[in-house]
Amino acid sequence: MSPGDSGPPRPRAGGPDRAAALAQYRRRAGVYDLELALFEPLRRAAIAQLAPQAGETVLDVGCGTGLSLSALAGAVGAHGAVIGIEQSPEMIARARDRVAQQGWRQVTLLCAPVETAPLQGRADAALFHFTHDILCRPEAVAHVVAHLKPGARVVAAGLQWVRGVGFALNALVLPAALRSVTSLRGLGAPWRELERCLGALEVQPMGLGAVYLASGRVPEDC
Ligand SMILES: C[S@@+](CC[C@H](N)C(=O)[O-])C[C@H]1O[C@@H](n2cnc3c(N)ncnc32)[C@H](O)[C@@H]1O
Incomplete structure (x- = not known):
């Protein structure tokens, strides 16, 4: 630990904290892809549910190191577009390397x-x-x-608190969440804000209820 380094940021009881998130992913960028390997089946299920089509434009919101880019770029093809949005310079640098190596001009x-993304x-x-x-951020x-x-189709997937008989599994959800988020608020129903904007979503618990897959559409009159 370097002088002035106060250790890993602690998730707050309030909403997400941008400075803490930047610090969290500055530390994590180098090992991120390895840590996420366990969740590849969920990523595949989420992208299958999103069903990106040739020629479409798809937003990869909080794209991190770009682990979803291969599937998204392949699906939209050379005439489509994938726009990855990411605030961490260390995470997006890895995504940029991936894009350069693969030559994805559509990304x-x-x-x-x-x-505030342009x-x-x-x-x-x-x-x-x-x-x-x-x-968790309404804006x-x-x-x-x-x-x-x-x-437009919208899919969200990630960790959630386990309810009911599998409650003890939260002993695994908590440490995973502590590495990933700066606020635990809303982890009981992480899709809630999306639902406020889109209307009812279809939500499937997966991984014994420790993760979820939520999908919906932007209302036609939006
Ligand atoms: C757990 S990673 C997920 C990365 C990627 N979506 C994936 O599936 O591997 C969460 C990412 O969201 C980014 N992030 C968090 N808050 C953000 C915000 N307000 N704007 C942009 N990126 C944000 C973090 O920097 C981090 O890279």
Whole structure:
């Protein structure tokens, strides 16, 4: 630990904290891909549910190191577009390397907080994969939804508190959440803010209830 380094940021009881999130992912960027390997089946299920099509524009909200980019870029093809939004310079640097190595000309990466990201036009679909801090920010969710077409598809997936008989599994959810988010608020129903914008979502518990997959559409009259 370097002088002045006060250790890993602690999730707050209140809402997400941008400075803490930047510090959290500065530390984590180097090991992130390895740590997320366990959750690849959920990523695949989320992208399958999103069903990106050739020629579409898809937002990868909080894209991190770009682990979803291969599947998204492949699905939209050379005539589509994938826009990754990520505030951590260390995480997006890895995504940029991935894009450069693969030569994905259809991928654009924006290094910005989602809530103020310079989005233009309206996309066909948006993915929120393991982005609890973003989903907790009404202004971030509203900014994304404002840049989606009426009828656009939205999928969110990530950790949640386990309810009912599997309650003891929260002993595994808690340490995973402590590494990923700066606020535990809303972890009982992480899709709630999205639901406020889109209306009712279809929510499936997965992984014995420790993770969820939520999907919906932007209302046609939006
Ligand atoms: C757990 S990672 C998920 C990365 C990627 N979606 C994935 O599935 O691997 C969460 C990411 O959200 C980013 N993030 C958190 N709050 C953000 C915000 N307000 N705006 C942009 N990015 C944010 C973090 O920097 C981090 O890279």
